[in-house]
Amino acid sequence: MDSPFVERLGRAVEAGGAPACAGLDPRLPALPERVAPGAPPAERVFAFYHEVLPVIARHLPAVKPNIAFFEAFGSAGFAAYERTCKLAREHGLLVVGDIKRGDIGSTAEAYARVHLDLADAVTLHPYLGKDSNEPFLARCRREGKGVFILVRTSNPGSATLQDLRTEKGQTVAEVVARAVDRWGEDMADEYGFSSVGAVVGATQATQLASLRAAMPRAWLLIPGVGAQGGRVEDLAPAFDGRGLGGLVNQSRGVMECFLPSDPNWRDAVEQAVATFAAQVRAVAVPNS
Amino acid sequence: MDSPFVERLGRAVEAGGAPACAGLDPRLPALPERVAPGAPPAERVFAFYHEVLPVIARHLPAVKPNIAFFEAFGSAGFAAYERTCKLAREHGLLVVGDIKRGDIGSTAEAYARVHLDLADAVTLHPYLGKDSNEPFLARCRREGKGVFILVRTSNPGSATLQDLRTEKGQTVAEVVARAVDRWGEDMADEYGFSSVGAVVGATQATQLASLRAAMPRAWLLIPGVGAQGGRVEDLAPAFDGRGLGGLVNQSRGVMECFLPSDPNWRDAVEQAVATFAAQVRAVAVPNS
Secondary structure (H helix, E strand, O other): OOOOHHHHHHHHHHOOOOOEEEEEOOOHHHOOOOOOOOOOHHHHHHHHHHHHHHHHHOOOOEEEEEHHHHHOOHHHHHHHHHHHHHHHHHOOOEEEEEEEEOOOHHHHHHHHHHHHHHOOEEEEOOOOOHHHHHHHHHHHHHHOOEEEEEEEOOOHHHHHHHOOEEOOOOEHHHHHHHHHHHHOOOOEOOOOOEOEEEEEOHHHHHHHHHHHHHOOOOOEEEOOEOOOOEOHHHOHHHOOOOOOOEEEEEOHHHHOOOOOOOOOHHHHHHHHHHHHHHHHHHHHOOOO | OOOOHHHHHHHHHHOOOOOEEEEEOOOHHHOOOOOOOOOOHHHHHHHHHHHHHHHHHOOOOEEEEEHHHHHOOHHHHHHHHHHHHHHHHHOOOEEEEEEEEOOOHHHHHHHHHHHHHHOOEEEEOOOOOHHHHHHHHHHHHHHOOEEEEEEEOOOHHHHHHHOOEEOOOOEHHHHHHHHHHHHOOOOEOOOOOEOEEEEEOHHHHHHHHHHHHHOOOOOEEEOOEOOOOEOHHHOHHHOOOOOOOEEEEEOHHHHOOOOOOOOOHHHHHHHHHHHHHHHHHHHHOOOO
């Protein structure tokens, strides 16, 4: 098989890259006016990514397309998601499909088949337990794919369930974190990280160190930087000394950093992505 | 606005219908060989539902298409899902989109927009808390749409998280059930049921009475009958005296009840659906 997803991520960071990804959350009003004006919405979305993926690939190892924003355009949007994932991988980018699926048995198999064909890794819900994630885990073991289980999310309402304390004194998020650790114990890459990662929001920086300790082998996918209020400089506890262990995502801050009417929008994206990469790199590998 | 989804469900049962739905989980090897042979997979799927939806509509008030099995065919499958939902509604069927989505803020809004346009109600994950479900709840309030929050699922691994006991002695599933009850308290229909329902697996029959008590206003969507081992006769606690409160789903047992080579597959489906409807009706309204 190809090198595991996590190992390719590790190599990119070892080679001087930033452990960071650009979130692709297409919103029509934020697209550059000059890109495929008048084309159907989903065509405009793909045309935009056709132009920016090479820009992103010069500065970051990965992208995180959020399928919800593609599904919002119906089946044409789903097709744009497929094409965007494919093109990103052709540009050498790792693709984390932000699908947040979670279902049982044969349903989970159906999701795992299509979504891990499209992407190198995907995000998953934990509420249904291990068997619901098993078809995805099987592809991690067999083909080096990756998963990120939702552990502690960045939104205000997340505390209700995720911070709920169990009779043993742990929070629900900590229980899920320990499950993530167990599920990944037979899948270590050459850096000691497993193919089973976790989502921990950047707005939960105070919990980052304890969640990191509960799942030392897991890559943490960290959304919520920028528009949601999370700060890159608070994320140091996610990383080991080598800059591995945290994959920081930014969406609007890098992909909507220009006015739609701006003819120089490509330069704005390039600058925003480069700045974001440097910021994350500085926190992840402070002595480099 | 139209009558709320739950009210239309209530009326169907009041008129003598069964509180039950057929699960649409398209699997190619299970399709009748004679339906659109040689057509692309997603076309065959839609052709099948084009033939069976009128049959279902004669015996049941609702269908539950599981989008995973459509997504498995990529964007063409997503298009088949869109067409199947539309056609089902044209046949007067209520459509519960089994999408099991759960994401935050603007992402949840994107999902709510497209999926509650396609369906009358959808299934949702609870792990991210109320704000993740709010864009869906807003459409319940405003347009009478419905949601079913995953509370206690039918799969073996569900116990890990859902039966976890909190420091206050409740299980996580009970905590979610109480949230479902609160979220729906301002949305009662003429029968006293709210637009915020819950998913409780038929294999969890021992928890049915206590979960019903924790959320007395909620319709319970009950999958897991048949292939997964749940039994209709164990589901009595879901129903009030009028046959309302439980929406029992069966997928494989009714939609894959024939050999693909059987030329009389339509008759087999008609008989299976009618039998299933009568079974559920007998448990839901024992004195009718």
